[in-house]
Amino acid sequence: MRFGLVMGEAASGLRRNISMVISVILVTFISLTFVGAAILLQLQIVQMKGYWYDRAQVAVYLCTETQATGNCAQEEATAEQKAAVEAELTSTDLAQYIEKFEFENHDLAYQNFQTFLSDSSYASFVKPEMLNESYRVNLKDPSNADVLIESLSGLAGVESVVDQRKYLDQIFGILNAASYTAIGLAVLMLIAAVLLIATTIRLSAFSRRRELGIMRLVGASNRFIQTPFILEGVFAALIGSILAGGAIVAIVQFFVRGYLTTALPSTTALIGLGDALLVVPVLIVLGGVLAAASAGFAINRYLKV
């Protein structure tokens, strides 16, 4: 009986305020879509980090005839120098951090170069001896790369020691910036959404001020008076959040899975539908809670006399 009455009041409020309700729905829809996109970007970053950090190596580049940087003096690294590096890598100090390491000689480096960078403009000038020989080290924990850099970069015949994760960090930086932009936009839109909900509820309360006055007079509890208004706000926001959830799933399904997977090399780890479905409940809860809070706040201020 009471439940029905409360729902009836909420429904009549929604009907009376239909244009405001639609704008609330649209604004929550857009803002939560931004929130969802930001979360997806973060998930994508985590995913890529997980994938690439495991494969990222520390490369110990050895000197070539042409180089004068690092410890090089335009001389090819000698066999003794290589042996010294290798000895250092197998020493007990470093071995505990290292999973495995490989040696990449000029020919192998040239092969790899041709495979990955064959279409670059200087590919035709490059000769095998111009490319550094290197030790490719896989670490047990990639974050310990500094230890290797410190102990190896001083050795004779070593041109440089590079943590490949640095290259990835640039990509992550870009993705991070994109997700922060999305969050920033989302916050602005959410503020608009919250204010819009508060205004809508106040309008709705104003149009029902006669009933409210009588309710207060005959002793309807505050909770009973508030609930229909809060439900009204939550209902509108929930529709918006569900739409936003749908949009997020659609983006992942059609853009990420449908377009990006074919457009990008197959090694790129992309988020899947599972991640999108993880985001949807977050959006719905966020929308509902924000709407309930702002509607409750709005009607509370209206009730106080």
Next chain:
Amino acid sequence: MIRFDSVSKLYTSNPRPALNNVSLEILKGEFVFLVGASGSGKSSFLRLVLREEKPSKGDIHVLGQQLTTLSSRKVPYFRRNLGVVFQDFRLLPQKTVFDNVAFTLQVIGKSKGFIQEAVPDVLKMVGLSGKTARFPHELSGGEQQRVAIARAIVNKPAILLADEPTGNLDPATSQGIMTLLERINLGGTTVVMATHDAGIVDQMKRRVIELIGGQIVRDERQGGYQTQSMPIQTFGMAGTDGEASL
């Protein structure tokens, strides 16, 4: 039932108190007229009893509750023991007579069965049993006030507050309303009625409390609108002065 202990009420915008050191007690089953010029504090008195306002000074006890310390959360439950009627009826225009009365019971959570029984009963008591499906605008002023009274008493309150209930009605209709209020009072409900209607007060011979400038100047059993006892006549003059200076 209702007790005021040295109650004063000041509104921030007005240096003159709406009620000034008022002490009085109204007992169970009494029928009390509250008379006085506009601005004498009658409405403030009723608002304080309803706990729509808190007094600036003094204590108010209503139905065993001390209103000054009653938490806002409990106010709705306190108000369920009071019925209120206004000069302007305050009915919901889009609801029928039945629904207007039922609304009161719905919002305090009464069951459908209870509503189906109580509402026709009370409408019969106020003499509207044939008009339950009408809308307020289809009724005369007197009938609308009867609906408002039905709404006020359907929950069987211990106290009925009436703020100039006959203010918009012609004398004959007012008479009918008074008969109804008297009947409600006979049922044991305490009735406090603020009014300007001298004829009614004189005829009913009930307790009369007169307010001037927020002070009680007369509290008379079986009184009339103008006091019959000699010495207080001068206060009537003071009242006129007070009104002129408003």
